[in-house]
Amino acid sequence: MSNLLTLVKTLLTLPRKRVNGAASLLTGWWLIRLLWRLRGLVAMTLVVLFVYSTWGWVGLVLLAVLPPVLSFAWRVLHPVSHTWLVNGLTARHRLRHTYGSRWDAVMVACNLHVPAPGGDHITPTLQKVTLAPVGDVLHVRLLDGQAPADFARQADELAHAFGVPEVRVTTTGPGRVELVLVLLDVLDEPVILTDVPPVTDLRRVRFAIGEDGEWRTRNYAxxxxxxxxxxxxxxxxxxxxxxACGLIQNPAVQYVxxxxxGGEDWSWIAPRAAAYCAEDEDLTAVLAVVEQVHGLMRHRLKTQKANRGEANFWNLPLDPNHPAVFLVVDEVQTFTDTKGMDPETKQLAWQITARLSALVxxxxxxxxxxxxxxxxxTNDALPTAIRDNASVRTAWRVMSKDAAEAILGPIVRDTEVSPVDIPEAMRGIAVVATDAGRLERVRFPFVDEHTAEIIAARVAGLRRELTEFGAPAVEDDQEAEDDPAGVRA
Ligand SMILES: Nc1ncnc2c1ncn2[C@@H]1O[C@H](COP(=O)(O)OP(=O)(O)OP(=O)(O)O)[C@@H](O)[C@H]1O
Ligand SMILES: [Mg+2]
Structure with a gap:
């Protein structure tokens, strides 16, 4: 009974009271307010009545069938605009009815309100709701005197209040936070790509998916x-x-x-790589390839300004005749960790390390x-001279805080996000630093080697020799020809 009374009272308070009590009853103002409150239902009823009176039962059937059919056709023809509209309407509905109606109560319950004179209180403003793959995102304007940390501290309480497993709080600007109501961990599922779009802009290279389900990009300039x-x-x-599958499709990129x-993990790239060396024992061959890239670097540093007008490569337009060169050294400790090597091999390893250090x-x-x-x-496998100059770091699963710190730096000691927590089964999840310097978990997409092979074969024509750009020739060319699987430069 009391619920019914509350309902009637609520209905009668909208739109705002202008005429009260007996005057409201006598003038019929209460009826206007009731109709306004139920305006959606009233509009629907009017449409149904109009259609029925004009076209009869046929009209009603069409009214029931046409909207879903048209929506389906729209979705098939132009899914982007359809999703945009549907998401927009859903978000608007959730702003008003799901979150807006409870917002004040939740803010008070989570102690995120500020008392106002007269025993009242004010709460932060819920400005907008958007939908993200991970869950709903509430855009909030803070009250004066509040900081994002106040929300971060109450994240657990907010999650319980909104009935979701987790609430993530991110700052989006002065006085603004976003509350991400996480319904699912998007990183749980592998992202398997059956093809990779070409990278056209090296300043925005997609590399992994973040916890909000959005792609993360890196600026390689x-x-x-x-x-x-x-x-x-x-x-x-x-x-x-x-x-690599995205980058090799750019004609202004060469890969080494x-x-x-020493296995076949990278053999897929051989047709497209300017140089490919899968040697784990013959360090002479490895040194030859590193020397070549180092030689190209020296050539460019000495001649670039005179030849192209700028000392910095990245101030010049990308040009297939002056490509960006990506040198990938997988399992680099094979060449840098000299423990157990004979003196001659050690000498070569030191030379390789010195060249890599100069390149870095x-x-x-x-x-x-x-x-x-x-x-x-660790230090013996990755000399600090190299590691400390590497501005981008990625830590996949590691076993200790020390290993995490060795990759990501001391920041791992002060944050909850750690690569040590990544479960063994979650291959492809890593911790990276954001542009703002914070750490976040991401999932790298997975491209199986057959797909990679197809992509590399498709763009094999873009492969160029580094010597074409001024790099010295690899000294042991003959050896490379004798052993094409081992070295190709
Ligand atoms: N992003 C990913 N999504 C799904 N599965 C993945 C992902 N990354 C790796 N895997 C799985 O894990 C396996 C091992 O991955 P990978 O060879 O990249 O490991 P690694 O760290 O290079 O290991 P190693 O140091 O031994 O070379 C892959 O064959 C694949 O099955
Ligand atoms: Mg590997």
Whole structure:
């Protein structure tokens, strides 16, 4: 009974009271307010009555059947605009009815309100709701004196109040936060790609999916080096493969791959790679390839300004005749960790490390991006001179905080996001630093090697020799020809 009374009272308070009590009863103002409150239902009823009176039962059947049919046809013909409209309407409905109606109560319950004079209170403003693959996103304007940290502290309470497993709080600007009501962990499911779109802009290269289900991009302009580490089987090579599949389709990109595992993980790229070396024991061959890339860097640093008018490669337009060069060294510890090597091999390893170190330090303005992957991100495997100059770091699953710190730096000690927590079964999930310097979990897409092979074969015509761009020839050319599976440069 009391519920019924509350309902009637609520209905009668809209639109705002202007005429009250007996006057409202006598003038029929209460009826206007009731009709306004039920305006959706009233409009629908009027439409149904109009259709029935004009076209009879046929009209009613058409009214029931046409909208879903038209919506379906629209969705088939232009899914983007259809999804945009449906999501917009759903978000609007949720703003008004799902979240808006409870907003004040939740803010008060979670202690995110501010008392106002007269025993009243004010609450932050729920401005907008948007839909994301991970769940609903509430855009909130903070009250003066509030900070995003106040919401972050109450994230658990907010999750319980909204009935979702998790609420993530992100700052979107001064005085604004987004509450992401996480309904599903989008990183749980692998992202398997059956083809990879070409990378056309090296300043926005899609590399992985974030926890909000959106693609993350990286700007490879003015980047000298990237270091990635993780335990065996954590997804390093697969992550790098999916990235390479997009980049090799750009004619202004040349790839050089050295696979320290000595296996066939990278053989798919051979037809497209300017140089490919899968040697894990013959360090002379590896050094020859590294020397060639190093030689190209020196050539560009010495001649670029005179020849092309700019000392910095990235200030010039991308040009297939002056390509950006990506040097990938997988399992780099094979060449840098000298423990157990004989003196001669050690000498070669030191030379390789010195060249890689120079590339990492000076390759940026020559348009050479060095990418080092390792199972062992410790000092002996990855000298600090290399690691500290790598501005992009990716940590797949690691076993200890020390290993995490070795890749990502001391920031891992102060944040809850850690690559140590990544479960073994979640291959392809990694922790990366965002543009703002915070750490976040991402999932790399997976491209199986047959798909990668097809892509590489499709764009094999874009392969160019590094010597065409001024790099010195590889000294042991003869050896490379004798052993095409081992070295091709
Ligand atoms: N992003 C991913 N999504 C789904 N599965 C993945 C992903 N990345 C890797 N895997 C699975 O994990 C396996 C091992 O991945 P990968 O070879 O990349 O590991 P790795 O870290 O390079 O290991 P190693 O250090 O031994 O070379 C892959 O064959 C694949 O089955
Ligand atoms: Mg690997």
């Amino acid at each position: 003015n980047i000298a080096a990237e270091v990635g580490g993780g335990v065996p089987g954590s997804g390093k090579t697969a992550g790098e493969t999916s990235l 791959v050295i696979d320290g595992k 330090k000076k390759g940026r303005s020559a348009g050479i991006v060095t990418r080092l992957l390792t199972q062992k991100p």
